[in-house]
Amino acid sequence: MIIVKGLQKRYGSIQAVDHVSLEIPTGHIFGLLGPNGAGKSTSISIMTGLIDADGGSVELDGLEPKSMKARYNIGLVPQSIALYEELTALDNLAFFASLYSLTPDVKSSRIDWALQFVGLQDRANDRVSEFSGGMKRRLNLAASLLHDPDYIFMDEPTAGVDPQSRNKLFDNVMELKELGKTIIYTTHYMEEAQKLCDRVGIIDHGKLLALGTVNELLHQYGGDTKLSISSEKGVKSFSSANVSEDLTNALRDIDKVYDISMNRPDLEAVFLNLTGRQLRD
Numbered sequence: 639m640i641i642v643k644g645l646q647k648r649y650g651s652i653q654a655v656d657h658v659s660l661e662i663p664t665g666h667i668f669g670l671l672g673p674n675g676a677g678k679s680t681s682i683s684i685m686t687g688l689i690d691a692d693g694g695s696v697e698l699d700g701l702e703p704k705s706m707k708a709r710y711n712i713g714l715v716p717q718s719i720a721l722y723e724e725l726t727a728l729d730n731l732a733f734f735a736s737l738y739s740l741t742p743d744v745k746s747s748r749i750d751w752a753l754q755f756v757g758l759q760d761r762a763n764d765r766v767s768e769f770s771g772g773m774k775r776r777l778n779l780a781a782s783l784l785h786d787p788d789y790i791f792m793d794e795p796t797a798g799v800d801p802q803s804r805n806k807l808f809d810n811v812m813e814l815k816e817l818g819k820t821i822i823y824t825t826h827y828m829e830e831a832q833k834l835c836d837r838v839g840i841i842d843h844g845k846l847l848a849l850g851t852v853n854e855l856l857h858q859y860g861g862d863t864k865l866s867i868s869s870e871k872g873v874k875s876f877s878s879a880n881v882s883e884d885l886t887n888a889l890r891d892i893d894k895v896y897d898i899s900m901n902r903p904d905l906e907a908v909f910l911n912l913t914g915r916q917l918r919d
């Protein structure tokens with residue numbers, strides 16, 4: 639379990655992280671959702687022990703992120719791809735594996751597993767410079783998993799990724815969850831958060847504006863569903879906070895329904911209602 643309390647970080651006049659508190663149960667996928675500059679990467683850097691906070695605390699199963707024991711249990715998939723372009727995929731993984739005190743046997747079996755996991759086993763001996771953006775992202779993920787960490791922080795893992803690699807990365811995230819891993823996933827694609835995450839936090843200007851399951855956030859901040867019924871009486875469109883009840887009532891005095899369309903609020907609507915702005919410009 640990850641417990642974050644009152645986290646703060648300032649850069650000059652910018653409050654990058656502003657009293658962020660949250661809890662992430664073991665085995666959950668937690669999505670940190672927010673626009674450019676919201677404070678996602680800074681929060682992750684603090685939670686993984688890369689930088690110090692000005693205030694507040696982070697505990698991973700009761701351990702500080704900077705402690706040796708916690709560090710060996712953290713996998714970080716950084717937002718900017720951290721790979722050696724001139725080395726092969728295999729040599730990159732061998733390098734990252736050498737940062738952990740793995741025995742040669744474990745090391746080579748973990749590298750094999752990681753390559754297989756991200757679907758790059760047949761590209762093992764190719765240089766990273768020959769890889770597509772999506773393949774680099776997948777290798778970036780593989781590099782973070784060599785020491786089999788329980789906590790995996792993925793900072794915009796799908797940025798600049800083709801649909802095929804994106805789907806592979808989604809599958810990987812779900813597989814890691816099935817392995818019992820706890821995943822912290824940042825993105826500004828709300829459809830990713832909606833699809834993958836058990837719980838979501840919405841962050842803007844360093845502040846956590848809302849926290850909950852996708853359904854809770856949609857219910858609390860999403861606003862009404864837009865319904866439209868086309869029938870022999872014409873088209874009737876209306877907003878509804880209670881779809882099943884309003885739909886049943888509306889259909890009561892209609893003999894023949896041609897079509898019903900329903901536009902449910904999404905996380906984009908949640909963000910708009912919370913901030914008055916679109917999540918993406």
Ligand SMILES: Nc1ncnc2c1ncn2[C@@H]1O[C@H](COP(=O)(O)OP(=O)(O)OP(=O)(O)O)[C@@H](O)[C@H]1O
Pocket residue numbers: 649652653654672673674675676677678679680681717826
């Ligand atoms: N090392 C730094 N020095 C100065 N300012 C910084 C530094 N790192 C981050 N910031 C500022 O802190 C704020 C939060 O940045 P951060 O990178 O955490 O946002 P983000 O949510 O990850 O954005 P993005 O979606 O663009 O990756 C921004 O205003 C950024 O300019």
Ligand SMILES: [Mg+2]
Pocket residue numbers: 678679680717793
């Ligand atoms: Mg970032």
